[in-house]
Amino acid sequence: MQITENESLSKVDVKFCELKNNKKLALMPFIMAGDPNLEKTSEILLKLQENGADLIELGIPYSDPLADGPVIQVAASRALSSGTNPRKVIKLLESLKGKLNIPIILFSYLNPLLCFGFENFCEMASNAGVSGLIVPDLPLEEAYKFSKIVSNHSMDLILLVAPTTPFERMKQISNNTKGFTYLVSVTGVTGERNRMENRVENLIAKLKDVNSNPIAVGFGISTPEHVNKVREWGADGVIIGSAFVKRISSSSEKDVVYNIGEFCKEMRLAADQKNKYKI
Amino acid sequence: MVSTFSRQDQNYNNDDLNLPSKDGRFGKYGGQYVPETLMPALFELETAASNAWKDKLFVNELNHLLKTYVGRETPLYEAKRLTEHYKTKQATPKIWLKREDLNHTGAHKINNALGQALLAIRMGKKRIIAETGAGQHGVATATVCARFGLKCIIYMGAEDIKRQSLNVFRMKLLGAEVKVVNSGTATLKDATSEAIRDWVSNVETTHYILGSVAGPHPFPKIVRDFHAVIGEETKKQCIESFGSLPDILLACVGGGSNAMGLFHPFVKNTSVRLIGVEAAGSGVDTDKHAATITKGSVGILHGSMSLLLQDNNGQVQEAHSISAGLDYPGVGPEHSHLKDIGRAEYGSVTDQEALDALKLVSELEGIIPALETSHAFAWLDKLCPTLEKDTHIVINCSGRGDKDVNTVASSLDI
Numbered sequence: 009m010q011i012t013e014n015e016s017l018s019k020v021d022v023k024f025c026e027l028k029n030n031k032k033l034a035l036m037p038f039i040m041a042g043d044p045n046l047e048k049t050s051e052i053l054l055k056l057q058e059n060g061a062d063l064i065e066l067g068i069p070y071s072d073p074l075a076d077g078p079v080i081q082v083a084a085s086r087a088l089s090s091g092t093n094p095r096k097v098i099k100l101l102e103s104l105k106g107k108l109n110i111p112i113i114l115f116s117y118l119n120p121l122l123c124f125g126f127e128n129f130c131e132m133a134s135n136a137g138v139s140g141l142i143v144p145d146l147p148l149e150e151a152y153k154f155s156k157i158v159s160n161h162s163m164d165l166i167l168l169v170a171p172t173t174p175f176e177r178m179k180q181i182s183n184n185t186k187g188f189t190y191l192v193s194v195t196g197v198t199g200e201r202n203r204m205e206n207r208v209e210n211l212i213a214k215l216k217d218v219n220s221n222p223i224a225v226g227f228g229i230s231t232p233e234h235v236n237k238v239r240e241w242g243a244d245g246v247i248i249g250s251a252f253v254k255r256i257s258s259s260s261e262k263d264v265v266y267n268i269g270e271f272c273k274e275m276r277l278a279a280d281q282k283n284k285y286k287i
Numbered sequence: 288m289v290s291t292f293s294r295q296d297q298n299y300n301n302d303d304l305n306l307p308s309k310d311g312r313f314g315k316y317g318g319q320y321v322p323e324t325l326m327p328a329l330f331e332l333e334t335a336a337s338n339a340w341k342d343k344l345f346v347n348e349l350n351h352l353l354k355t356y357v358g359r360e361t362p363l364y365e366a367k368r369l370t371e372h373y374k375t376k377q378a379t380p381k382i383w384l385k386r387e388d389l390n391h392t393g394a395h396k397i398n399n400a401l402g403q404a405l406l407a408i409r410m411g412k413k414r415i416i417a418e419t420g421a422g423q424h425g426v427a428t429a430t431v432c433a434r435f436g437l438k439c440i441i442y443m444g445a446e447d448i449k450r451q452s453l454n455v456f457r458m459k460l461l462g463a464e465v466k467v468v469n470s471g472t473a474t475l476k477d478a479t480s481e482a483i484r485d486w487v488s489n490v491e492t493t494h495y496i497l498g499s500v501a502g503p504h505p506f507p508k509i510v511r512d513f514h515a516v517i518g519e520e521t522k523k524q525c526i527e528s529f530g531s532l533p534d535i536l537l538a539c540v541g542g543g544s545n546a547m548g549l550f551h552p553f554v555k556n557t558s559v560r561l562i563g564v565e566a567a568g569s570g571v572d573t574d575k576h577a578a579t580i581t582k583g584s585v586g587i588l589h590g591s592m593s594l595l596l597q598d599n600n601g602q603v604q605e606a607h608s609i610s611a612g613l614d615y616p617g618v619g620p621e622h623s624h625l626k627d628i629g630r631a632e633y634g635s636v637t638d639q640e641a642l643d644a645l646k647l648v649s650e651l652e653g654i655i656p657a658l659e660t661s662h663a664f665a666w667l668d669k670l671c672p673t674l675e676k677d678t679h680i681v682i683n684c685s686g687r688g689d690k691d692v693n694t695v696a697s698s699l700d701i
Binding site: 070071072074075077078081088093094117118119120121122123124144145146147148149150167168169170171172173174177181192195196197 | 310318319320321322323324325326327328470471476480483484487488489490491585586587588589590595597599600601602603
């Protein structure tokens, strides 16, 4: 994050500064809005906040999610079946204003946003208290004009860096992302992995060389050991998606909020405890 | 509709016909809407393709294989009995078939599969993936992979596997692994999504031989350029056969590769009418069709902006066509552009009209066209009565119908 005196800090910036001062790793769970339904999503969001999430990435479902593995694909199908659409997701967040105070970052493929009207979407999302936007099919070249619109509505468009991204391009992306840099930890789609690739350590180091943005690592992070490793390697945040989504799908409606809350606690503990797990 | 097409709709200058732009756009369409992981591979592919076309060795090898392995050039055949059938009092539409069905593997698809396999080898990638709908692109890809000793994985929807079992068997016989795709509608759209996900996961070792003029830049250009041989030969053969350019080019459009291959060398010859025919399934006013250009709206699918069948919330809708190869809710971005600027016209015909055309061409010419191709033939019914003077029409006879006989037998009363 390159902050000049004229530039005001976004909600995401403030959150990362605060965490940095307290030497804490940002814990950012991902869930799909409307999975299993929007009422439950609302309860889950509050439970995640209560049990230690620092930010939440909230997915808007799309019929053809190219960057997602089977777990999140199926979650998107369930969410679409429960009638979820961008308007309802924004409405839900509006209803949580005052209760849900941590930064909410919406995750959506570009097409539903274009169909809604990108500018209109940003305006409504911003009014509902949304802090940022992640669009996985919007690489740097296509992102410039959208990033401006997002910023005009006091939100951050967060860009992704992948293991395949060359060094020079890493620099360009880091200079244009807002809030933080999303480091994709695997060459692949979202989904739980058994182990973290060791090259992630190098990627974090490289990213730190090119920019002072906070770095949050996502894709494949599924266990307390992974979270611990990411912390040891010097990242500022960790994004956990499929591991949460899988627990949502395998829980009954009665237990889902409790189960997700417990898993979040476990991840919080891993994020806070140094060297608990052998690397 | 062709009959209501007006010449005043044309609104383009030379720059509109010389695309894509550097950033991969055809007007407002095209672009690169893919996960960051793929961007370096797309840049690599763009450079590799551009260098290859400048390399005489590459072009010579491609041309040599097109001749000796694929069987090019394909004939331009005068369909005299079809011509007779469509003759009216005021005009005789002379109908010519560009016989892409005579290519090795039975369709135009191999032009692109061969070219991209050579590109993959240049890039040092030994694992090939592809999507397929009707199975023609899958067979063509499996064929070239066998020819060059490349590992080949084909993604195919479970629905399509059912209706194209012959092609599934052919792919397996050629040594390819056919991966069944059950997600979504289990057709070409989902097979393409799954192929892209594979590519995201294995991009460092794998080349994705995309089979249509769709997907992120540079695919629409690469695929078009490998198929442009269809139009180039046609141009030369028209001059040889009747001493002028054709008046009308006609081709079916799913993603639009055979149409783009035929149209491309003629795009700047603005006297030549370009007509693409989409699949209307049960009818464009039902919810069971694949007429993307006719009924779609601007959206993003599989990495590029184009016209798209989608609902009010931007969710991609299911397409329907009796022909697996046209059963796709998107279309190549260059077609959307040619439609917007009025350079090409697009119509659609129903499943039944395509079946009737398949039967007619089989009986009159002794050629069983693919169900996809039959959509182009079916348009003659609507086009020919509107012609006021003698006209040379070239139809891209893009594929043979052997693969479709089971589908046809259950639909036609033979």
